[in-house]
Amino acid sequence: MEATLQTRAKSTKSAIRSCYQSRTAEINGDLRAAAETNRYLQLPEEVLEDILLRLPAETLKNCKRVCKSLFDLINNPSFVNKHLLRVTTENRKPCSSSSRTLFLKWIRQELSMDDIFDGYDVYHLHGNDLSKLVLSMVTICEEDDTNGNRDDDRLSCVVEEVRLPPIPESELPYFPTYIKASSHSNGIIHMADPENEGTSVLLNPILGEFKLLIRPEDLPDDYYSKFTGDDLTLHGLAGWGFGYDPKAKVYKCVKIYVDECSKFPVALVYTLGRYDSSRMIKIDIGGHRCSFQSNGVYCKGAYHWLNAGGQMILSFDMSEEKFYRTRLPKDLYAKVKKLQVWKESLIIFYGLECSWFSSIFEMWVMVGNIGGVEGSTYWTKHLTIGPLVCIFYPLIFWKDDELLLEGQDGRIVSYNLDTKRLRTLPLPGAVYPGHTSAYLYLKSLVSL
Numbered sequence: 537m538e539a540t541l542q543t544r545a546k547s548t549k550s551a552i553r554s555c556y557q558s559r560t561a562e563i564n565g566d567l568r569a570a571a572e573t574n575r576y577l578q579l580p581e582e583v584l585e586d587i588l589l590r591l592p593a594e595t596l597k598n599c600k601r602v603c604k605s606l607f608d609l610i611n612n613p614s615f616v617n618k619h620l621l622r623v624t625t626e627n628r629k630p631c632s633s634s635s636r637t638l639f640l641k642w643i644r645q646e647l648s649m650d651d652i653f654d655g656y657d658v659y660h661l662h663g664n665d666l667s668k669l670v671l672s673m674v675t676i677c678e679e680d681d682t683n684g685n686r687d688d689d690r691l692s693c694v695v696e697e698v699r700l701p702p703i704p705e706s707e708l709p710y711f712p713t714y715i716k717a718s719s720h721s722n723g724i725i726h727m728a729d730p731e732n733e734g735t736s737v738l739l740n741p742i743l744g745e746f747k748l749l750i751r752p753e754d755l756p757d758d759y760y761s762k763f764t765g766d767d768l769t770l771h772g773l774a775g776w777g778f779g780y781d782p783k784a785k786v787y788k789c790v791k792i793y794v795d796e797c798s799k800f801p802v803a804l805v806y807t808l809g810r811y812d813s814s815r816m817i818k819i820d821i822g823g824h825r826c827s828f829q830s831n832g833v834y835c836k837g838a839y840h841w842l843n844a845g846g847q848m849i850l851s852f853d854m855s856e857e858k859f860y861r862t863r864l865p866k867d868l869y870a871k872v873k874k875l876q877v878w879k880e881s882l883i884i885f886y887g888l889e890c891s892w893f894s895s896i897f898e899m900w901v902m903v904g905n906i907g908g909v910e911g912s913t914y915w916t917k918h919l920t921i922g923p924l925v926c927i928f929y930p931l932i933f934w935k936d937d938e939l940l941l942e943g944q945d946g947r948i949v950s951y952n953l954d955t956k957r958l959r960t961l962p963l964p965g966a967v968y969p970g971h972t973s974a975y976l977y978l979k980s981l982v983s984l
Contacts, residue, residue: 593981596610611983616983619981620978623978623980624722627978636934637673637977637978638675639720639974639975639976640673642973643668643670643972644965644967645668645965669715670697673741674696674963675693676691677693691962693961693962695964698739698741707748715728715729718832719779719833720978721778721787723977723980724739724778724984725738725739725740725975726777728791730772735750736749736776740980740983743981743983774792774828775792776789776790777839777852779837779854780834780854781807782854782855787808798825799824801826803817803819804816821845821861822848826845827843828842828850833876834877835877835880836905837855840875840882841875842873842874842875847863847864848862851906853906862906865884865886878899881902882901883918884915885898886900895922896921899917899918899920901916926947928941928942929941929942930942931974938950938951942970944969946966946967946968946969947960948972
């Protein structure tokens with residue numbers, strides 16, 4: 537059966553090439569060439585679908601231009617979901633010979649190291665310089681070293697710069713002026729602008745589609761005080777997240793706003809679909825300050841933020857639309873903290889040195905689920921990383937045993953948990969430390 541599918545796959549690829557040629561022929565009135573193309577597509581629909589499901593999203597996007605039948609098939613929500621499931625399953629396989637794609641938001645470094653670490657003002661002035669902002673898709677190619685020729689110091693990868701699609705003039709006033717990568721779900725990137733009333737943009741780079749999320753027009757300026765019932769004024773956006781509701785099978789975006797004291801947060805939850813909707817939710821944060829450290833993460837149907845106030849994790853269940861609080865491991869007040877996902881479990885990194893950068897990290901893993909019986913969720917120390925040769929900051933696990941780290945020297949490197957080997961991720965330029973966001977990315981056909 538597999539051999540038959542491979543043979544038919546070759547026929548389909550040949551058909552696609554012929555279709556491109558026939559599009560020109562059809563325009564020129566060569567109906568015979570167009571008819572020849574149709575002959576290649578006379579496969580049973582289920583066989584054709586199975587073959588197409590094996591193709592990457594970029595190829596399928598081009599296939600939609602071939603003919604109406606392929607356009608309708610590839611745009612069918614059932615096909616999109618099947619393709620997403622296949623890509624997700626393939627991405628989870630613990631293969632040594634596979635590739636992973638990352639979405640990186642980073643600031644290109646054009647300053648000397650002395651300038652970079654010469655005080656608060658220089659750091660923030662250049663860190664927010666959009667002219668140096670780079671959005672990249674990085675596909676890391678891992679291949680078995682059968683000939684012993686692999687460069688042990690560098691990762692083999694392909695770096696593609698991501699450019700936003702043309703923005704309609706009517707939407708320019710609302711478009712984010714300060715882009716901060718926030719989260720990723722099923723091929724959709726969510727980026728927010730904390731300075732522009734929390735305006736955010738959803739982007740599928742593969743399809744070249746984007747969608748703006750602005751404050752609902754029917755929300756009055758004094759909505760915060762009326763909703764909370766207190767004489768409070770809205771101070772700003774504290775956090776945001778984006779993820780998938782597996783029960784309702786819709787995508788949701790949540791934005792958390794705070795008052796001047798940051799003790800009475802509320803959430804504005806957007807539900808995306810044929811008819812977008814939004815609603816406000818009060819958040820009980822136990823009287824603590826709402827002060828999130830870095831971006832949150834999506835894991836198991838919920839979005840999680842690391843809250844410095846109260847030493848807790850605040851979680852939002854996408855299906856129940858409820859917030860939960862989880863205490864951090866006791867007696868751990870290290871400088872560097874990073875919330876991440878490893879093997880579909882929530883983890884936290886603690887730097888053991890009193891610095892924003894640390895050469896030694898402890899990795900703690902959450903056991904249990906949020907919202908369970910009290911006391912059923914706890915933390916366990918999994919391992920200690922380091923001391924490392926250089927000083928690094930953890931970014932993301934791109935494989936179960938490979939951790940991406942940001943260096944103080946402008947490099948991004950991958951650290952293997954088993955071999956303790958470091959390999960450089962070759963980017964076109966040095967990275968400005970402290971402003972890099974990284975997400976595992978799935979190239980999908982999910983439309984906005």
